Amino acid sequence: MPAVTVHFWAVKILSTAMGEATSDYLVHTINPYAAVGLGALGLGVGLTWQFLLRRYIAFAYWFAVCMVAVFGTMVADAAHIELGISYVVSTALCAVGLTVVFVLWYATERTLSIHSISTRRREVFCWAAVLATFAMGTAAGDMSAYTLHLGWLASGLIFTTIFAMPLLARRCFKANEVVAFWFAYIKSPARSAPRMPTG
Numbered sequence: 001m002p003a004v005t006v007h008f009w010a011v012k013i014l015s016t017a018m019g020e021a022t023s024d025y026l027v028h029t030i031n032p033y034a035a036v037g038l039g040a041l042g043l044g045v046g047l048t049w050q051f052l053l054r055r056y057i058a059f060a061y062w063f064a065v066c067m068v069a070v071f072g073t074m075v076a077d078a079a080h081i082e083l084g085i086s087y088v089v090s091t092a093l094c095a096v097g098l099t100v101v102f103v104l105w106y107a108t109e110r111t112l113s114i115h116s117i118s119t120r121r122r123e124v125f126c127w128a129a130v131l132a133t134f135a136m137g138t139a140a141g142d143m144s145a146y147t148l149h150l151g152w153l154a155s156g157l158i159f160t161t162i163f164a165m166p167l168l169a170r171r172c173f174k175a176n177e178v179v180a181f182w183f184a185y186i187k188s189p190a191r192s193a194p195r196m197p198t199g
Helices: 006-029 032-052 058-081 087-109 120-147 151-173 177-187
Strands: none
Touching: 006 032, 006 058, 006 120, 032 058, 032 120, 058 087, 058 120, 087 120, 120 151, 120 177, 151 177
C-alpha cells in the first residue's frame, strides 16, 4: 500500500472523479451491458495484476484503484437504472456490505490497518472494502444530489466538509488512525461536476 500523504488523497480523489466520468461516458456512448462488461474486465485485469505482485508498485496499485472506481460506479448506477433500486436503498445496501467486509476483516485479522496488508487474505479484504466504498460513494452522492434535491454544489460542499473531519479529528483529538483513514476514504469527494442524466 502507498504512504498516506496529501498526494495519496489527491490521487484518490482524482481517480474517483475519473471513475465517475469514465463510467458515465461508457454507458452513454456504447451499449450499457457492453460498458459494464468492459468495466468488469478492467477490474479483473487490475486486481489480478495487483494480486500477482509481492510489493507496492504505484502504477499497478493506482490502475487497480481506477478500475475499481469505474466498476464501482457502474454497479451503483446499474442498481438504480436497471433494477429500479432507489438511491436511498442502494446507499444503505452498500453501507451494509461495507460493514460486513469490515466486521469479517476485523474478526479474522484483528486489524483494519492498510499498513498491515501482508497476507493474501488481508489484501482481499482491503480490495473488497475499497470496491464497496466506491459503490457507496456513487450511491450516496446521487442520493444527496437527486433524492434529497441538494444539487451538486451543496452536495460537493457537504462531502468535502465530511471528508475533512477525520484530519481535524486526528490533529485536534488524536483520533484513531485506522478509523480516521477509512472514514475519509469512504467520504472522499466523488464528483466535481454533474453527471449525465440517467433517465
